[in-house]
Amino acid sequence: MTEGLTSFYGLVDCSTLPRFTMPAAQPLEKTKKVTVENNGAQVVFEVPERMELIRKVGSGAYGVVVSFKEKTTGQKVAVKKVENAFNDLIDAKRILREIRILGHLKHENFIGIQDMYPPKSPDFEDIYIVTDLMETDLHRVIYSKQELTDEHFQYFIYQLLRGLLYLHSANVLHRDLKPSNILVNKNCDLKICDLGLARGLAESDSAGADAPLTDYVVTRWYRAPEVVLDASNYGRAVDVWAVGCIFCELLGRRALFTGRDHLDQIKQIINILGTPKEEDLQWLPQGGAARRFLTKIPSSKGKRLTEVFPKANPDALDLVSKMLAFDPNKRISVDDALKHKYFEGLHSEEDEPRCDTAIDWSFDNFQPTKPLLQQKVYTECAVFHPDILDRDAAALKEKGWDREARKRLAEAETARKQRSEESSTQ
Numbered sequence: 001m002t003e004g005l006t007s008f009y010g011l012v013d014c015s016t017l018p019r020f021t022m023p024a025a026q027p028l029e030k031t032k033k034v035t036v037e038n039n040g041a042q043v044v045f046e047v048p049e050r051m052e053l054i055r056k057v058g059s060g061a062y063g064v065v066v067s068f069k070e071k072t073t074g075q076k077v078a079v080k081k082v083e084n085a086f087n088d089l090i091d092a093k094r095i096l097r098e099i100r101i102l103g104h105l106k107h108e109n110f111i112g113i114q115d116m117y118p119p120k121s122p123d124f125e126d127i128y129i130v131t132d133l134m135e136t137d138l139h140r141v142i143y144s145k146q147e148l149t150d151e152h153f154q155y156f157i158y159q160l161l162r163g164l165l166y167l168h169s170a171n172v173l174h175r176d177l178k179p180s181n182i183l184v185n186k187n188c189d190l191k192i193c194d195l196g197l198a199r200g201l202a203e204s205d206s207a208g209a210d211a212p213l214t215d216y217v218v219t220r221w222y223r224a225p226e227v228v229l230d231a232s233n234y235g236r237a238v239d240v241w242a243v244g245c246i247f248c249e250l251l252g253r254r255a256l257f258t259g260r261d262h263l264d265q266i267k268q269i270i271n272i273l274g275t276p277k278e279e280d281l282q283w284l285p286q287g288g289a290a291r292r293f294l295t296k297i298p299s300s301k302g303k304r305l306t307e308v309f310p311k312a313n314p315d316a317l318d319l320v321s322k323m324l325a326f327d328p329n330k331r332i333s334v335d336d337a338l339k340h341k342y343f344e345g346l347h348s349e350e351d352e353p354r355c356d357t358a359i360d361w362s363f364d365n366f367q368p369t370k371p372l373l374q375q376k377v378y379t380e381c382a383v384f385h386p387d388i389l390d391r392d393a394a395a396l397k398e399k400g401w402d403r404e405a406r407k408r409l410a411e412a413e414t415a416r417k418q419r420s421e422e423s424s425t426q
């Protein structure tokens, strides 16, 4: 139990909380098993009978993603299954984080959670997350034969920045932006996914902290210099750097900085951008390990972006150079990037919403144990399927989970009401 929650419990008698009524509650349904092949292994998806398998659409570090069609409505969704989700507690905590953050975000450029399939009992091992289905991801687009024009780049990068403006205003950094975590449709609509590595902007340790960033299984190629050199020093600018790298990958159809390790990553960055001037290194502590690390790298004059991308629109390259500023303090902000000349035809301040309520990271402030994580994910499923609380009433009482579940449901209900009021006044 976290300190924050303990004190909250001290103030509120949960037995007086209103009984939760979620109008969108879906009754518990009969399920069926569907087997999908994933890299030679068979993965069994247990889904409601009304779902028809379309195909496997992807897999990542944690899950297998499969598309399904709802028989009666024809609506298509993506279902991500995370098998034996609680075997690794750090990974399970990331999945919970993804569920909570995606549940909070309501924005066109973020994937939305439509459902969490209800577990069969409170002792469950697999997690199913149902999201809006997109046709493909940007990695596949970049490495396909599809012709890509400057309009594509403009529209993709614009939407990416529009999403980031909203995300950062919700007090969340993505920290793992890369082409495979950016989903797109044929009409070029773009949605960001995979928020497992997201973290709060606040200085406080409770803001999504877990293992040090350097231990993460994040793709190195999109990491900003401040992340590669000094994991404790980062802010919104890390996401801007990643957008700069993705932008270049679109322009050149190959990744820009493909470091084999930490040192090689910085080497490659310096090889293109040139050795940073002393004035661009003020943020790095004097005499620290990172400074010594930098001195190991041969000095470089860098390359002109016009040589690296001879066919690119000069405005695009101007923006790229500002996104790839070595000094995080000098890197262009998301706000200013949206106002850049390159987006003249797209930018409209009224249509670039920010999030009204920043995410409260106290949900993430707990020492992970399997039962605690199970309880928290179970509760998120109950937000979509409150019926499981009645079905499992005896087991929940025994585990002492019912109070927490009802409190979270009441919280979700309040948030839902707030949102519907906000959207009706807009």
Ligand SMILES: Nc1ncnc2c1ncn2[C@@H]1O[C@H](COP(=O)(O)OP(=O)(O)O)[C@@H](O)[C@H]1O
Pocket: 057, 058, 059, 060, 061, 062, 063, 064, 065, 078, 080, 111, 131, 132, 133, 134, 135, 136, 137, 180, 181, 183, 193, 194, 196
């Ligand atoms: N909603 C979706 N629609 C279409 N494809 C998706 C969707 N969600 C994920 N994918 C595909 O599955 C891959 C893995 O999903 P992701 O959420 O990034 O999982 P992981 O955390 O395991 O990397 C993505 O790179 C993408 O290709």
Ligand SMILES: [Mg+2]
Pocket: 060, 061, 180, 181, 194
């Ligand atoms: Mg991913």
